[in-house]
Amino acid sequence: MRLADLLTPDRIALDRTVSSKKSLLEAAAGLLGAAPDAAAGRDIFHGLCQRERLGSTGLGHGVAIPHCRIEQPGASGALIRLTRPIDFDSPDAEPVDLFFALVVPSTCSEGHLKLLAGIAQLFSDPDQRERLRGLDGADDVIRVLNDFEP
Amino acid sequence: MTGQEPLAIGGMLTVAGVLILISVLFSRPSEKIGVPAVLLFLGLGLLAGAWLPEPFSDYDLAFRVGTVGLVLILFDGGLNTPWRTAREHLAPAAVLATLGVVGTAGLVAVAGRLLGLSWIEALLVGAIVSSTDAAAVFSALRGSNVQLRRRVGATLELESGLNDPMAVILTLTLTGVLLAPETFSATGFLMKILTQLAIGLAAGLLIGFFGQQLLRRIRVPAAGLYPALTLALALLAFGVPTLFMGSGFLAVYVAALVLGNQRMPYRAGILRVHDALAWLGQITMFLVLGLLAVPGLLAESGLRGLILGLVLALLARPLVVWLCLLPFRYTPRETGFVAWTGLRGAVPILLASVPVMSGVAGGEGLFHLVFFVVVINALIPGATVRWAVGWFGVERGGQARPPPVLEITATESLPVRVISFLIDPVALVAGSRAGDLPLPEGADILLLVRDGRVLPVNESTRLEPGDHVHLMIRPAQARAVELLFGLREED
Numbered sequence: 001m002r003l004a005d006l007l008t009p010d011r012i013a014l015d016r017t018v019s020s021k022k023s024l025l026e027a028a029a030g031l032l033g034a035a036p037d038a039a040a041g042r043d044i045f046h047g048l049c050q051r052e053r054l055g056s057t058g059l060g061h062g063v064a065i066p067h068c069r070i071e072q073p074g075a076s077g078a079l080i081r082l083t084r085p086i087d088f089d090s091p092d093a094e095p096v097d098l099f100f101a102l103v104v105p106s107t108c109s110e111g112h113l114k115l116l117a118g119i120a121q122l123f124s125d126p127d128q129r130e131r132l133r134g135l136d137g138a139d140d141v142i143r144v145l146n147d148f149e150p
Numbered sequence: 151m152t153g154q155e156p157l158a159i160g161g162m163l164t165v166a167g168v169l170i171l172i173s174v175l176f177s178r179p180s181e182k183i184g185v186p187a188v189l190l191f192l193g194l195g196l197l198a199g200a201w202l203p204e205p206f207s208d209y210d211l212a213f214r215v216g217t218v219g220l221v222l223i224l225f226d227g228g229l230n231t232p233w234r235t236a237r238e239h240l241a242p243a244a245v246l247a248t249l250g251v252v253g254t255a256g257l258v259a260v261a262g263r264l265l266g267l268s269w270i271e272a273l274l275v276g277a278i279v280s281s282t283d284a285a286a287v288f289s290a291l292r293g294s295n296v297q298l299r300r301r302v303g304a305t306l307e308l309e310s311g312l313n314d315p316m317a318v319i320l321t322l323t324l325t326g327v328l329l330a331p332e333t334f335s336a337t338g339f340l341m342k343i344l345t346q347l348a349i350g351l352a353a354g355l356l357i358g359f360f361g362q363q364l365l366r367r368i369r370v371p372a373a374g375l376y377p378a379l380t381l382a383l384a385l386l387a388f389g390v391p392t393l394f395m396g397s398g399f400l401a402v403y404v405a406a407l408v409l410g411n412q413r414m415p416y417r418a419g420i421l422r423v424h425d426a427l428a429w430l431g432q433i434t435m436f437l438v439l440g441l442l443a444v445p446g447l448l449a450e451s452g453l454r455g456l457i458l459g460l461v462l463a464l465l466a467r468p469l470v471v472w473l474c475l476l477p478f479r480y481t482p483r484e485t486g487f488v489a490w491t492g493l494r495g496a497v498p499i500l501l502a503s504v505p506v507m508s509g510v511a512g513g514e515g516l517f518h519l520v521f522f523v524v525v526i527n528a529l530i531p532g533a534t535v536r537w538a539v540g541w542f543g544v545e546r547g548g549q550a551r552p553p554p555v556l557e558i559t560a561t562e563s564l565p566v567r568v569i570s571f572l573i574d575p576v577a578l579v580a581g582s583r584a585g586d587l588p589l590p591e592g593a594d595i596l597l598l599v600r601d602g603r604v605l606p607v608n609e610s611t612r613l614e615p616g617d618h619v620h621l622m623i624r625p626a627q628a629r630a631v632e633l634l635f636g637l638r639e640e641d
Binding site: 047050051053054055057059060065067068069089091093104108109110112113114116117118120121124 | 235238300546549574576577578579581582583586587588629630632633634636637638
């Protein structure tokens with residue numbers, strides 16, 4: 001599975017506004033729960049919160065990858081970009097504005113682990129971060145992900 | 151050697167051993183019920199003092215023991231303060247540690263004056279109780295699996311490291327004024343404070359960087375000599391600037407801050423030794439200070455001490471913190487928590503022995519007054535800190551890092567680090583085969599510890615919840631690995 005296959009335009013929210021870590025996770029769970037065959041948004045929210053409790057999924061440089069396993073047949077993702085960055089307990093203490101939320105089936109496989117590693121690699125690249133921050137539409141986001149080969 | 155030796159020293163060491171033993175054994179139960187362990191040490195000293203054949207009243211000895219203890223505590227505090235997070239909170243902490251100390255001292259003095267102390271006595275009491283002790287906050291939180299928001303924790307920690315020198319300078323100067331009132335001048339006073347801080351800061355930086363170079367270049371024959379060397383640096387950092395009219399306490403903290411934030415050989419071992427020394431310092435200093443207190447005099451100061459203590463906790467500290475933090479965009483809840491947890495500890499009691507030593511009239515009365523103020527201001531915030539974290543909502547979402555079962559330490563500077571994780575069912579890697587993990591180039595799992603057994607890891611080993619997994623990584627890869635593994639253990 002490629003990164004671009006995780007997203008559909010309706011799960012890409014550019015220029016959202018949320019006030020806190022919790023409301024960001026709620027927004028992400030809302031988008032992920034609306035996918036076909038997805039688990040309930042409430043369960044996803046709960047899973048994302050549990051994962052954050054182990055340690056923030058913020059990577060530094062204003063990006064984060066909230067993720068969890070959940071009872072559902074396939075993996076799916078959501079991309080959220082905020083107008084105003086929020087505190088996400090990142091290791092560099094910088095506020096975060098770019099999120100790639102990911103849910104994978106509870107029988108997490110090698111391929112699913114690679115998705116997480118792939119997103120981390122995408123977000124670690126300063127050029128890619130800047131591209132994602134400058135885009136105007138959901139289609140452009142998918143194009144960026146299509147171009148990206150981990 | 152007198153005829154009484156070695157019996158006398160044997161007796162002293164036996165008493166010291168028993169007291170320290172009890173302190174250590176009872177520190178966990180006392181933390182569980184929320185009473186800061188230091189109060190237990192203090193109470194134990196008080197009890198022991200009542201049993202002595204003749205009252206212990208050697209304020210000079212107590213001052214020296216207390217100073218050594220404080221040097222060890224501050225040095226350990228500095229070593230463990232991460233500069234990266236500290237840097238951002240330096241400005242608010244510095245304001246709290248200077249203007250905040252003066253403001254608190256002033257307000258307490260007003261209250262003291264209203265309670266019938268003379269102005270100068272009231273100011274002296276204010277100065278003595280003006281510095282905070284963060285160690286108690288953190289030890290109270292340590293057992294409860296609650297983590298403080300970085301900003302709040304770092305502010306409290308830095309404040310308490312930096313404000314002791316200010317309180318010391320104020321107290322020594324005011325004691326001087328009490329003894330010779332005609333020598334006082336406001337500009338001279340201000341100049342004195344500034345020079346002491348400047349010399350202390352310079353000496354701390356100098357010794358810190360000197361120590362850094364020294365540790366990087368020399369090799370000593372035994373690992374145990376490294377902590378001996380850092381201890382020597384701590385003693386020098388206090389001693390040298392003190393000889394040149396600088397603030398030794400500031401220098402010790404600054405030197406440790408510089409040393410702690412760089413690579414050191416045997417880093418883990420050095421930190422462990424200083425942690426132990428700080429505990430010993432804490433125990434000894436509170437025991438000795440408890441020994442000094444006379445129950446009868448305590449009863450006499452009771453009511454005044456109680457009122458002053460409450461004024462400090464509920465009025466002076468909150469007001470001063472609120473004013474000091476106004477320019478720094480803290481949320482009202484963060485400010486509230488910092489204000490509430492103004493724990494007092496050893497420094498005030500140590501400083502309260504200064505007027506007695508200098509022969510100030512009524513000095514012993516002040517000592518016992520301060521004793522009360524400190525107990526109240528350790529008890530109220532100490533016992534409520536867990537509750538306060540929830541009430542003010544300053545908890546950092548997340549579990550505290552669990553301790554590792556195995557420590558792997560580099561004795562030379564190597565390009566890799568060994569980090570460990572406790573596998574939680576929530577982590578994405580839980581249940582996966584080691585061979586399936588997309589680890590960054592050059593990172594690898596070394597071994598895992600499961601149910602007390604140490605297992606080698608090959609491609610088909612599955613990572614089970616509850617496993618302690620040790621990996622070698624390059625520092626730059628830490629985030630990518632943490633993302634996969636979840637709950638990082640302490641290192």
